[in-house]
Amino acid sequence: MIRIDGRQVDENRHTEMDLHFTKHPEGSVLISIGDTKVICNATIEDRVPPFLRGKGKGWITAEYAMLPRATAQRTIRESSKGKVTGRTMEIQRLIGRALRTVVDLSVIGEKTVWIDCDVIQADGGTRTAAITGAFTAMCLAFEKALLNEKITAWPVTDFLAAISVGIDDSKQVLLDLCYEEDAKADVDMNVVMTGSGALVEIQGTGEEAVFTRSELTTMLDVAEKGIKELILLEKQKLGQTSDRILSLKGGQSS
Amino acid sequence: MIRIDGRQVDENRHTEMDLHFTKHPEGSVLISIGDTKVICNATIEDRVPPFLRGKGKGWITAEYAMLPRATAQRTIRESSKGKVTGRTMEIQRLIGRALRTVVDLSVIGEKTVWIDCDVIQADGGTRTAAITGAFTAMCLAFEKALLNEKITAWPVTDFLAAISVGIDDSKQVLLDLCYEEDAKADVDMNVVMTGSGALVEIQGTGEEAVFTRSELTTMLDVAEKGIKELILLEKQKLGQTSDRILSLKGGQSS
Amino acid sequence: MIRIDGRQVDENRHTEMDLHFTKHPEGSVLISIGDTKVICNATIEDRVPPFLRGKGKGWITAEYAMLPRATAQRTIRESSKGKVTGRTMEIQRLIGRALRTVVDLSVIGEKTVWIDCDVIQADGGTRTAAITGAFTAMCLAFEKALLNEKITAWPVTDFLAAISVGIDDSKQVLLDLCYEEDAKADVDMNVVMTGSGALVEIQGTGEEAVFTRSELTTMLDVAEKGIKELILLEKQKLGQTSDRILSLKGGQSS
């Protein structure tokens, strides 16, 4: 079976990461996965939210937004509506939670890492692209913080990437769905994994459909393949920063 | 291993459902799972949201809230804050999505089913208790609508229930976590399944921890056991309404 | 004249209070007056609002809400609307003000008592039921605080209860209106009194109607009868806590 954009069923879209994309943030990455483009910026702030004050630990939090015309139809700006949608909140919580899994928060001390993911063009998979881009931007920010002695040891313990998988109406499992595939999929699942191959988060949902344990297994196999390729790209892009991560996780390859 | 409340690792807490709990709603259920108590009310309204108008299909949507003292510490009322938290939105979207999977929305016509889940006492697993109670309340509402000829055919195609599973810090998989277990768990997963044993939704997350494919398999096995018991309770409580569901799904047992 | 539910004109509905209704709050009461059911929870917090800081006095504040299906038609959740209605604010202010009248705030020190009144089923008189239930829940919370030495002396100086009275379109004064009577009443009045028979608050309103001084007198007579019965119930339910109140107010009977 050949997909609408000519890919194999277990093939990622072409992925690029443009590091240091804008000049102000401590870490800045433009990630492009097919036609999905997300600016991921990382900021390190010298304080933590109230619930962590005085505990000697840091925090990582994420915000996510789309430009109104990231999509085919213009969507209303959340600042104009005066509130953030449930979908946005779900994605923000997911990104923050995933990143916290691979960072030793006691190493960074009472600092907050703000991750801003702004989708400038959407074609499916924006939340998983945001996680992969945000991980890379966060590593750049920590590299700079280490250089400037704002942190004293390397805090990232493993690589992290995310991808979507789905099942179409002919029961075919597909990797890295573009928007058109996603809109027609029976089942949609987002998977976040580490460089060591451990699961960080799975969110599988059959909107008006269901899926079997066996289909779940196939989806996870395919997702793992896609994530390994993304982590390879992270390693290439991050260069010597990759070595810091590898040394912390005992040097084992993903 | 014996758990803090004396249960086996794969044992549900004692579960009860008190049908017709309050007098006004079309369907009303108080579900108690251990010390977690949720009032689930179903309302059928004669219109649909704008995006569905004129399409001949219905909609199911859910709202979820906690009384301020459902918890050990008082939480601020969301109406006082003037906005709904991300956690609440996530849960509301999950409940609505799960219920829509087992209802033929074209059978109910242009009607909206509102599901209100109000937690009056919380001890872990409120969102999964809400799904199980909401499913039952929704069936009561449809039974009444059928009787009053507001709908002309039975729309629910399968049973539906949900449970939490987790992994504690000794790597033990536990079924149906109470609050104290949940607060200490490394991995937390919510599973929604149908009476036929198909997966509707899985959300597994390792907050500051990860999990392996093998641990995922064990968690799903245990969740399936717990959900089967909940669906058995639904069948007993719903009586003749159960037969309508069974006949639609071809009479196969879960 | 016999009323729609068979009561005499000056007869309260059947009233029950279920103490310790939920497990977390310091004081928890489910009050049922006819088909009106309100969960009243009391929380004692170790701080006061800014305007009282450093003055050595406590504060009592109330919040009131209805479940969406407490009523025959579903009402929109105030957290979804993002704001609290004028009716809710009026009721919240009334409950707090009434309770503060019978508590010596300097005895409790710089603490805030939060009263949460959540109507799970409404059939008229929810605000007066809330006051009576809230008083009882507050006493339970103070009893526990005294036991735990969070307060050092008993602060409640008198009993407190509330009831509605009204005038129907045949000029008949009625005690404790149910919803159907309330909707048709020309005049509606809420009365709050102490165990000593003093007035704490009266709010009488003739929506598109008026009333005479003489009708006011009859309404107050009837309200006093109803309130005395509610205070008798409070005494029975509160047991030894009642004695603390009686000793503070000089032992005189209401």
Place this chain on the structure above:
Amino acid sequence: MIRIDGRQVDENRHTEMDLHFTKHPEGSVLISIGDTKVICNATIEDRVPPFLRGKGKGWITAEYAMLPRATAQRTIRESSKGKVTGRTMEIQRLIGRALRTVVDLSVIGEKTVWIDCDVIQADGGTRTAAITGAFTAMCLAFEKALLNEKITAWPVTDFLAAISVGIDDSKQVLLDLCYEEDAKADVDMNVVMTGSGALVEIQGTGEEAVFTRSELTTMLDVAEKGIKELILLEKQKLGQTSDRILSLKGGQSS
């Protein structure tokens, strides 16, 4: 006993009404009661709120606000806070309810009367001054509407005015409390009456104090005296418009 401003205990402050105060509104009155000054504007709009559409009846609704420096300390503007306080809502609801009592809403047809009460200087009794001023502004607006044939018959069935009464710490009942008296009063009551001497609304509250039935009687006697004087002023100011009201209520004097 002589009061802080030299008045007798049952004496109103000097009261003036400046009719046609601003040029745009259909009815505009500046009411001054002592140092309390409220601009009351009435607007007639050719539509009703959704719940009244198609019923052939009109509606009257009020809004109330204070300039930030109407008070000795600057209060934050409600538009800056983004929400209206409970106190404001209570007052707005009271004004609208009171005015609706003396207007035959079926005579005005599907129109809404908006009453805007803006306090430019506050010295106690702003809500009762607002009711008296609003009644007068509303009469001016109806007079103009009758002239312009926007309404075809006179709709106001009686005069209406309001006053505050209170009890000070020496148990003395006082009429028309200024701010300094109000701040120290044990009991505070607002009374709204018609030209025929009927009660429209009473709101009596003993903040951290209580009152007896006998004190209530004295307060009502004194309030009635004060209101009669205000209605006399309305009659003088409204001139021929007064005759329309008198003829509708059967010509009886208040």
Place this chain on the structure above:
Amino acid sequence: MIRIDGRQVDENRHTEMDLHFTKHPEGSVLISIGDTKVICNATIEDRVPPFLRGKGKGWITAEYAMLPRATAQRTIRESSKGKVTGRTMEIQRLIGRALRTVVDLSVIGEKTVWIDCDVIQADGGTRTAAITGAFTAMCLAFEKALLNEKITAWPVTDFLAAISVGIDDSKQVLLDLCYEEDAKADVDMNVVMTGSGALVEIQGTGEEAVFTRSELTTMLDVAEKGIKELILLEKQKLGQTSDRILSLKGGQSS
């Protein structure tokens, strides 16, 4: 050419300022320019916004609002909408910025001057009337602060006033537009100048029209004439306070 209200093209409307208009504010002015009437109140508060704390400098900030019936059609109250419009924000920022230009903020120390401009009747030019009235109210407040030794030196370095100019559809430049002229103007410009004749702010806009450099020159000439007359009025009204300003700016006449 004679204008709709009989004025010359370069003639201001009749202008009055009523000082000490309400009793509570430190400075209070009712400014009337033709039928435009704005209450301008100044409050001095003993703290500064967070961004200025510890810097030894003060701040001046303004709020602006219209009564709902300041206009021919009732406008919705911003407190009811729950947010302030863009137009209001623009005007507030303009007033604050203009006043800060003629005040030595280091002289007043860590204090905030709040300027409240409330339009009670609008007929064009409300924002420029507000600036002129606000300047005068602010001077009154500083005079009082100097008397009470809340400030130790005079901080206002020059006079300040503002006026509107415009170009009508026959290319005629007009000074001080009333509402009817403003609504039909092709170009509208607001000019703020000091007593020394220096420009503080110009905002010229051709809504659906444009203007030439030469027309700009004519507009500025006319505006300067109008502003000089307003500053003359300020000097007369402020009396000895004027002398303080003149001595600070070196005594030169405007």
Place this chain on the structure above:
Amino acid sequence: MIRIDGRQVDENRHTEMDLHFTKHPEGSVLISIGDTKVICNATIEDRVPPFLRGKGKGWITAEYAMLPRATAQRTIRESSKGKVTGRTMEIQRLIGRALRTVVDLSVIGEKTVWIDCDVIQADGGTRTAAITGAFTAMCLAFEKALLNEKITAWPVTDFLAAISVGIDDSKQVLLDLCYEEDAKADVDMNVVMTGSGALVEIQGTGEEAVFTRSELTTMLDVAEKGIKELILLEKQKLGQTSDRILSLKGGQSS
């Protein structure tokens, strides 16, 4: 005098426009002026705001936002704050007003052009860059609408561009201020002009400073030079679309 970035005092920064920057919008431009980068997207919607319905005319409206890390310090996202700042509103209103000046709104019929300006990197002059970029994006959208026969005639009557000018503390007039210059400037002015050299909008403000008529003249001269260069770039980039504009405005060169 040489500026901090080596420019002459009357020299624009290097300016580029990247047309068709993202794929979904009808018109999409990334404008870079020095280090200031703004994505300008234009959307044409088939309806107008309520106040224009049935009048046969179109509307143009703009929204403006900054990514949180467009700036050196992270700014809080307006969607998180739940409201748009005064600065943002001012800029949005300016952009919409300016564009409407050069479009014949009756030619486009009852359509709304939405302009979204999102600053991804800020270094001074973001609002003027947004106007120039928005004009170009709007032309692309109209070109596409003409091709697709959504509009039947060309509606843009002239070119439009904007630039900032300022005066530094040595009284030197500077063209196109970068952030560092802007932060230190005594006077800041934004100028919008057409291709014919007419003024559309001038906003000059001396925050804590003033300026003379003569300085205003110099600022306008310099601004005109800068704007002419920007309009030249628009002509080059827009190619045949430029000819449509030129033919409408009578072919005269700017």
